[in-house]
Structure formats: C-alpha cells, structure tokens
Amino acid sequence: MCLSRVRQVVACDGDGDAVVEGVGGRLERVSLLALDGLPPQPGEWLIVHSGYAVSRVDEDTARAALADLEVVQGAAWEGDA
Numbered sequence: 001m002c003l004s005r006v007r008q009v010v011a012c013d014g015d016g017d018a019v020v021e022g023v024g025g026r027l028e029r030v031s032l033l034a035l036d037g038l039p040p041q042p043g044e045w046l047i048v049h050s051g052y053a054v055s056r057v058d059e060d061t062a063r064a065a066l067a068d069l070e071v072v073q074g075a076a077w078e079g080d081a
Helices: 059-080
Strands: 005-012 017-021 027-031 045-049 052-057
Touching: 005 027, 005 059, 017 045, 027 045, 027 052, 045 059, 052 059
Parallel strands: none
Antiparallel strands: 005 017, 005 045, 017 027, 045 052
C-alpha cells in the first residue's frame, strides 16, 4: 500500500526533481513531473506520493498533518505493547 506524505523542500535542482526532507531528517529526491506551476522553493511543503510531488500545502496544513501522523503512530506503538 502506498501512502502520500508531507515533505518540506530542501532544494530544487532545475531538472524536474526536488530534494525534500523525510522522516528523521533523511533527504529524498522526488519528481516534480506531476506538480503544476513553478518549481517549489526551499521551505515550501509538498504532498509526495510514490516518489512524485502531487500538490503543495501551506505550512499550517503540513504541520497539522504531521502532528496527526505522530498521534496515529503513537497509538500503533501502544497497541503493539
């Protein structure tokens, strides 16, 4: 199963890819082929699905989504105990 993820842009290479910060600070390269508009700037937030940036989100929405994910992950860990 594939899930979309919220990621923050670290750099954009101008060749149709961006480097985004993933879980635990890990850097990932994503394709911008499915993203409308101008290339994203560092600091912008993207929804990434299967290695493709599919949309942009504002910072408040991104942080709320990340907070919700932490709650869900915490509940999953507690259920494994």
